[in-house]
Amino acid sequence: MPTYPPTRSVQLAGYPDVWVTRPGSTVNVHVDSQNASFRASLVRLDGGISAGRPVTSLVREAGAHQGLRQQTSTGSYVLVPRAADALRSRNFTIRASLWPTLPGNGSAQTVLSRADENASIALRLDCLGRLELVFSTPEASLRLRCDHRLAAKRWYHVEASLDGDQREARLYYEPAHNSATRESVRRTFDVPLDRPGDQAPLMIGALRQRDVFEGKIEAPQVWREVVHGHPGRGELVAAWDFAVRPESTYVHDSGLAGLHGRTVNGPTRLVTGHAWSGTEVDPRHAPGTYAAVHFHSDDLEDASWQPTFGVDLPDYLASGVYAVELASADDQRWIPFTVAPRRPTSRVAVILPTYTYLAYANFRITDRAAELAAQLRGLDEPELFPEERYILEHPELGLSMYDTHLDGSPTCYSSRLRPVMEMSPLYRYSSSGAPRHLSADLELLGWLRRRGQSPDVLTDECLHTAGARLLEQYQVVITGSHPEYCTASMRDALSRYVARGGRLMYLGGNGFYWVTSTSSERAHVIEVRRGQAGTRTGDSPAGEVHHSLTGEPGGLWRHRGHPPESLVGVGFAGLGYGSGAGYRQLPHARVSRFSYALDGVPQDAVIGDFGPTGGAVDDEFDHVPIDRPAPAETVVIATSKGNHRSGYYRCIDDVRQLAPDVMQSDDVGADLALTDWQGGGITFATGSIGWTNCLSHENDANTVSTVTENVLRAFLRRGAPDRT
Missing domain, CATH: 3.40.50 (Rossmann fold)
Known part of the structure; x- marks a missing residue:
């Protein structure tokens, strides 16, 4: 298989907060720099590539700036920022339905958690794919774990409970469509279990923004009692209904506490749940069978980089494609955006x-595709251009719609709130060797x-x-x-x-x-x-x-x-x-x-x-x-x-x-x-x-x-x- 040297030529990367704006506005630029400092200027991109450089004209200088290394966190989950009533009672139960896609992939995968700096509670799969309930503090942890690994791409109903009166924790699961392989484990404990404080957020699909679940979660619930084997007992503190407003980041709680949340990093919504049978394929006609969310550890909706500086656009700026040009000792990059007119100024419009x-955006060229392109272009060996190599070296920049997630599921969303390496005016596509x-x-x-x-x-x-x-x-x-x-x-x-x-x-x-x-x-x-x-x-x-x-x-x-x-x-x-x-x-x-x-x-x-x-x-x-x-x-x-x-x-x-x-x-x-x-x-x-x-x-x-x-x-x- 081909190997490529590191892309040392790319020392600067970034993105604007908008891809299209108007004259007189401010464009905020988010820059990651491997150099101590760089200079910026506002230029107009006047054409294609000439002598290895984009054709530009200077609008104004935008100053010198200190280099900053930015951090990107991938992985989708639901954040419930105010969850004081959840998992704080002496007795509680957690319920959910799961469809894991990569159980046993070597990483813990969280179903539901609540954590602060002093303590955490997490219902999750361990690195081998076994269901477990974990109470942790900086000094110690208590773990209750099932013996058997969950199978990939099968629906399970899971339940975890804590009986503070009896000092007993219980863990239970059963397949949604075959109860013959159910499993239940119990464990008693001798010391009080520390809980996260009132201000600790609750997360569905992650613990402290990591240990992200790979697969679908449906209908997570939190009860204020041990409800297994006790019909009608306990209060339903929270019951998150993922079928409500799937077009948004909003996550609705129909429980007593109203612990509404929001999705982070764009998990896939409007996906089939455990009750979907194939009889109805339009979610609008059977929303209850589309009440799941598919989480991925490589989802990214917003890189959330710190703004490095803003560029004020002159009121007189003509419509066109502009860029913030970044120049350091080792690199030069362009962060493009379009300036649309306030009102038509020409008889011709380009869309x-x-x-x-x-x-x-950030399409990952596979080895096979690179080899085939080289063969068609008559090259002795595969060629990837700097932007394409940088994409392969930085998976944290997210996927294109031509890539699949780690679990093989398709990428349904793409966001511009991240560096998009193909937006370079110098970009060439390795399959053709030409601008694209x-x-x-x-x-x-x-x-x-x-x-x-x-x-x-x-x-x-x-x-x-x-x-x-x-x-x-x-x-x-x-x-x-x-x-x-x-x-x-x-x-x-x-x-x-x-x-x-x-x-x-x-x-x-x-x-x-x-x-x-x-x-x-x-x-x-x-x-x-x-x-x-x-x-x-x-x-x-x-x-x-x-x-x-x-x-x-x-x-x-x-x-x-x-x-x-x-x-x-x-x-x-x-x-x-x-x-x-x-x-x-x-x-x-x-x-x-x-x-x-x-x-x-x-x-x-x-x-x-x-x-x-x-x-x-x-x-x-x-x-x-x-x-x-x-x-x-x-x-x-x-x-x-x-x-x-x-x-x-x-x-x-x-x-x-x-x-x-x-x-x-x-x-x-x-x-x-x-x-x-x-x-x-x-x-x-x-x-x-x-x-x-x-x-x-x-x-x-x-x-x-x-x-x-x-x-x-x-x-x-x-x-x-x-x-x-």
Whole structure:
């Protein structure tokens, strides 16, 4: 397997408190520095990469700052900050249902605890996966433990009780669906057991923010008596119902004390509980069967780094992508964010696909993927770029939606409140060796400025929040290179814009593919549940396809009746790396109503047969589907089909049955297409992630640049969209 040297080149890391803001605001920056000091400045990111550096212009200096090492705590749990009535009585009982995923993984895993500096009580699994109840003080501990290890991915009902009158502790469990293997143990004690004080918090799924539970917990309860074998006895102090408000961090207690809590670090909510049978798969119809929470030791919603300094943005700042540039003796890094206008200042808007940035945030390149990429790119050995190596060395920075948790479950959430290493303007993707995500979209912004355009720069968050009214004053709207992740609000806004006569330039590939959600309470988080279809890295567990943030079904937009081609004329076709290809012009293109797109392009020219990967069609790409309904007014002016070598494959979405060569064939490729829509709107689709990386080839004197400028200028000549 490949080995990589430590990433000593990365000495600075950080993140802003916002990804999009307005002129005149303050951006707080959280920085981890391995150097004693560093300097900061505010710069505008004016384009892509030139001579190994991002193209920038200085706005203002932001001072010298002392280096600080930041600490990150991963692992999700429920925090109940005021829990004075819990586990303080002379007699008590704890009850819960458990579905452990990694019992016996060598670490203790907490079900429920209460602790301060003087004492702790914890119901947990020990490092071998055995249920135990532990009372601890700095001087001593009392431990009651079952003999047998709990099995992975089975539901258990567990109970622990303390009888202070009889000086006896009891521990009990039974499988939820097979009581034959139940176990009960008792132990007496001779000395009083110290308890945590009134101010000690209670935690579900952790002890002192560590020893995090791996798996699901459902319906934890605390009683003020020993209730086992005594029906109707005791007071129910606390009973946490995880089915209440799963879109939030709020955790509801329906017990007498009202000990409401909140989730920390984003455990997965709206997951199946012990009573789920598969009869109902919509949580809205059977909320009681979705009353569990799935905790992970590698969850991270907020890195909670200390703010290092704030940067005041001038009131006059034009819309664009800016960054706080950090420079130390050993490193230089950029912390980007977008400045959106207070009101439209241009006829053209660019929407950066920030939800896609977030879905891929801190994507961990596996050894197998690195080896395959090296083979496709013709490299002697795998190559990981500094940001990718740093991600592997720092698992505490959290997972992408393409990674799985330690227990194998899918990652459903991604948060921007942490360093996202792919947000570097110098980032290159090891599978292609080319810029991707923000760095690829900076190529587009730089090209627009060089062509005399000063677009307003918006983000997915802007579009999701403001909806259709955000776009109505723009004559042309341009997407980034990879708008794969799209909320219902975003899709509706774009659809309305085109239906009212808007001009949409989709300059990317694999767009508008996955159902994505967010919420006003947790706007820094997106959620994706992939279901069991589409080109994906894993499946959602059975019954867990609905989003906790909105309640809507996840998966592909195609399966919600909104395939990408119903918005932009093309849909996901395939992917490949190593040797990009260009588009072959089709004979009818020059006599079609969209012939203006080819003005200045020689008739025999292959469009985009150049660039950092050898061609404009690379990475993920789209076509006009032949086996699904496509808009009647779509005209394909060029295609890369038949131009690709090995290493480019059809997406799994279009495969009905397995057969020889079904994944790789001559008809795999991208279509360059324009579509007339009812209502007067027009869309232009390049159908490839690789398109924007080719714009600057030969100082913009190339066919990709020519076609893009032809379409943009034609769209700008055709008047503003209807706002009625």
